[in-house]
Amino acid sequence: MKIALALHTTTAELGITIAEIEPIRLNVSDLQLDHLDNSESRAQIYNRSETALTKPIDRAWHLGRDLSHQIHxxxxxxMAELSWQDLVFIAIASGKGSFTSTRIGVVLARTLGQQLDLPVFAIDCDAISAYCRNFEPPRSDSQGLLELAFEQWxxxxSPNWAEALPIYGGSPV
Known part of the structure; x- marks a missing residue:
C-alpha cells in the first residue's frame, strides 16, 4: 500500500488527511511494450499520472494552543494501522496563519521528509482555500491540501524537504 499524508496546522484546528495512492489499471497489451514478460503483473505497470487517491481518511481536532503537545x-x-514506509509524499499548509502553529507543522513535515527521504509539498493557505471552495459541500482544508499536492506529484x-518553508504573512521582526 502507498499512502499520502497532509498536515494542516495553520489554525486552531489541526487537520490530518491520508489517502491511498492506487494505479489506474492498464492493459499491458495496450502499451505495446515488447520487452515485458507476459507474466508480469499488469497492476504494476503505471506511472504517476495514471494514479488516483482513494479511501481518504480526514480527521480534525480543535487544539488551539495545545497543538505542540497533541500533534504527535x-x-x-x-497512522496507527499504517507503516511509515508506505508514505509516498507529505503535504503541509505553509501559511499564512498562526506563526507558531505554522512553524510547528512545517518543522514536523520537514523532519518526516528528511528522515523518511520523502518529498514535502508546501502549499499556501490561499491556494488551499480557493481550491476547497470549488466543491459543494466544500472540502476540508487538509483534504484540499492533499489533493493539490497529489496533482503536483x-x-x-518531487520537492526536497528543505524547500518546504513557512509563509508568515509579514516580517517577523
Missing part, C-alpha cells in the same frame, strides 16, 4: 498523538492515531514534481 493525533498523527500517531491516524502526478505531474512529476
Amino acid at each position: 498523538t493525533c498523527l500517531a492515531e491516524v 502526478q505531474q512529476g514534481r
Whole structure:
C-alpha cells in the first residue's frame, strides 16, 4: 500500500488527511511494450499520472494552543494501522496563519521528509482555500491540501524537504 499524508496546522484546528495512492489499471497489451514478460503483473505497470487517491481518511481536532503537545498523538492515531514506509509524499499548509502553529507543522513535515527521504509539498493557505471552495459541500482544508499536492506529484514534481518553508504573512521582526 502507498499512502499520502497532509498536515494542516495553520489554525486552531489541526487537520490530518491520508489517502491511498492506487494505479489506474492498464492493459499491458495496450502499451505495446515488447520487452515485458507476459507474466508480469499488469497492476504494476503505471506511472504517476495514471494514479488516483482513494479511501481518504480526514480527521480534525480543535487544539488551539495545545497543538505542540497533541500533534504527535493525533498523527500517531491516524497512522496507527499504517507503516511509515508506505508514505509516498507529505503535504503541509505553509501559511499564512498562526506563526507558531505554522512553524510547528512545517518543522514536523520537514523532519518526516528528511528522515523518511520523502518529498514535502508546501502549499499556501490561499491556494488551499480557493481550491476547497470549488466543491459543494466544500472540502476540508487538509483534504484540499492533499489533493493539490497529489496533482503536483502526478505531474512529476518531487520537492526536497528543505524547500518546504513557512509563509508568515509579514516580517517577523
